[in-house]
Amino acid sequence: MSAPQVVVHRDKELMAKAAAARLITKIVDAQAARGSASVVLTGGRNGNGLLAALAEAPARDAVDWSRLDLWWGDERFAPDGDPERNHTQAREVLLDSVPLNPARVHPMPPADGPYGHDADAAAEAYAIELAAAAGPEDHGPVPSFDVLLLGVGPDTHVASLFPELPAVYEKERTVVGVHGAPKPPPTRISLTLPAIRAAREVWLLAAGEDKANAAAIALSGAGEVQAPAAGARGRSRTLWLLDEAAASQLPRGLYPPASA
């Protein structure tokens, strides 16, 4: 597992733009090297902020959108099209305005789909879909995602893995149903830490004063059960993208701010 790198930007707007530019380059390079790219999206303000910046990026269409595989790190278990769903929000800010191949876009099952209101069955179905997309060169029953994006909660949660709740202890399954999440809605679907750690690169996004404590805890050696963000590591890279407010409690000696 790669040790975290930290890049600090002046504010959340610049962080979103810089992260979008970084993601475009990563996707273009992966497509040049392997013919396609795979990215795992995250929900929340910072995750959607990155997608909105991507939609406006001058280099946006350097990406061959038809050869991009999109997955989700977590989902609020709500009916298809519900404004609360991460998939709905991603469509609104970016996905509906770029020429993706729908067969390569993999939203997590909605609550009114084939699994009804059974989040655990929906999670199992997504795990099967991931396993079907994995190849012999991949690390376990998930594809080797080029970039797995994660927003970070003020309690250090990532995806829908909340401190000390059952999902963060999962070591075998790649996708689980989440019940009683402290961040509404209470019922969710989430990749587990083993699935997150199969990614080539994991990028964690945190902006704002309310994330400063979480970033400091996760980057100062906390355990993954108490601080799930601390367990979100990529195989070859773990990158924290912060604004100055979210970086304000980091031990300066460890992570001097990079260029703003």
Ligand SMILES: O=C(O)[C@H](O)[C@@H](O)[C@H](O)[C@H](O)COP(=O)(O)O
């Ligand atoms: O479904 C969700 O809510 C997200 O996937 C969640 O993990 C989010 O990324 C964090 O809670 C940070 O959210 P903010 O960026 O809005 O603080």
